[in-house]
Amino acid sequence: MKQHHLSLRSKDAVTGFLFTLPALVGLGMFFVVPFGITLKMSLSESMGSSKFVGLKNYQDVLKSAAFRLAAKNTFKFFGVALPCILILSLLIALLLFRNLKKYDIFRTFFVFPLVLPVSSVVLFFQIVFSDLGVVNGVLEHLGMHAADWTGEQAFWVLLILYLWKNTGYNVVLFLAALNSVPPDLYEAAALDGAGWWKKLTRITLPMIAPHTRFILVISIVNLFKSFREAYILFGDHPDQSIYMIQHFMNNNFINLNYIRLSVGAALVFLVIFALVGLVLGLRDKDEGGHE
């Protein structure tokens, strides 16, 4: 009986493995192998030599002023953009959740910025934030000085672009999360005399916590993707306020310095790995606590 049970499991395992094999092959070919090559390159002496030099390249990159500036700006952007988008999208979702009649129309409206071509978005922002653009026109009309939106204030342009593009998607996700909260919880809380703040902090936020973690991971990924717009808007050598890790990596790619590019990629992987690991670790802790 036991043998039969084991062979059934083995059979299932083999079947499952065969079904996942194409995905595993793809993952191996397009992720694991290139990542391995990248790691190997990051530990090599130079482009013309594969001699192993340990962490020397990592030391060189970490000492580089350009990398440090890029890392500082990336963390700064993360530190500002991530809370902003989470809070903003949650607030909008909460506002809409109570008053939503034509949900489908709003969903389309919020997802719209995501599907617009990047070039159109960039062109629009260039017009709005150029030296003679709409924003500076309004500022001057109000008696203020025009700002250098491609220079010192480029950080805020990038932040606004990121929020404009990605908030809607997060709103849709938060709305789905809010929909999953059983309404009788709110009714029970209302009967007990709970106000809107207590309902928010004691019911809504804890109940949508798993969804929030997922939205956090998606937002982190989208933050890295915002380099595309930054590159098109500000070029490969933008103002120092928005020079980020991706600029460092991209410029080393352009200059064929694949060693430094590999090191940058490995370090970025470590950071994302740590961040996502932290988020998942919190999830596990939560689920463990609930059990």
Place this chain on the structure above:
Amino acid sequence: MKKRILSLMLALALLLPSLAGCGKSKDPAKPDGQTGTEADYSWFSMPGDTGKLVVYTSAEYHSLFDPAVRIFHRLYPEIEISSQACGEDEYRTLLRAEVPAGGGPDLVLFQSSTFPDIYKTMQIGLFEDLNPYFAVDDEIALSEFLGPVMDGGVFDGERLVVPLNYDVPLIMTTESILAELGMSAEELRTCDGFCVGAERFHEKYPDTTLFFDMAQAYSPYLYDIRTLYKNFGFQFIDFEAGEVDIDEGRFRQCMDLVKLFYNPDYDGSDMSKWDIYGYSAGEGLNQRFFMYDDCSAIDFMSSNNCRQYLNFVGEEPVFFLQSDQHDGVTAEMDFCVAIPKASPNKAAAWKFLKILLSDEIQGGHDNGYGNGIFLQIGFPVRLSAFRSALDYGNELTPVGPEMDAFTELVQSPTQALLIPQVYRRLIDEHIMPYIRGEKPWDDCYKKFLGAVELYKDE
């Protein structure tokens, strides 16, 4: 638990290699501190012949490659050449993708636009040091070539790039213009003298451009920027020393010239104002201070329409080389060659390189259209090929004392550079507000300096 183990394994995988030690590797055969051709290269032995050679060509290089390949076949019939013809963009893409990956051609032919920054490319150790090859090969010697130009391809004591030809900031003006400005040709031959001359000319003719060349007709200030910073000899970054190298005073002097002649309303589309076509109008030619052919100084001497016109009207042209910031002359390397370190056919690549540096190629002419030289543009680095390269077989070819004077003039560069285009973008972005009068110099220069520092550190 599983996650902790995985994290620990990952951390160890990254940390363990640091225990294996690190340090700059070197060729085990190469003694320490040996650089330059004066060094002892007795340790070096030529790579063995593999009987193969892989070369890539594109349309822009075919006039140079085709005769070189014919000569190679004739001299080395036993070596099989595999030649891949590419479009211009494809050529650049293939080089940038394959050479760093250890593939690609055995000999890389390039110009400034092929690699984004040749100095950064040299820095990453992609190319073979050719000093030992020159030292041990009896068939060729560095003394046969123009030293300051050849040394343009030396990086950190290693000869990683060999220029095949070069161009100089050859400028033509006329005796009558100089007389009008109260200046002599000698006074123009220093950096400060050139600037003074340009300023005086602008006072007299405020609506004209600094240089005259067909290429600048539509956007003269952009042309001025590129021409001037190239001729002033700004390298911007000393990669060997690892520091930014800009003399702010000279750089400002250069940009002030651009600003002086900056005229955003200049309409270059009006062809009647182009002197080449406006001989009969009589205007313009004597209102152009400096005539400069960005295509090639060699064309300038042999075929330029302005020179023909001056001869026709009996004007005496005055030639001089614009001085750089150190009152020397900075040449620009045109076509350059390098052998990738990863090339498996280095012996054959070296033989091909020697053919590209031979009299036959350096001084040879294409007997087809225009009788242009194989090198297409610029002057040959090989000293013995110079005069034959200049001989276009027409009445404009300098002869006798004129040839001697011209030879001495264009073989007087003190250094050679291959300035990457990135600096033009940085100047356009950070210095243009000053040129347009929108922002003060200090603000613009500070931003530009910051951008160059960042670029250096990348």
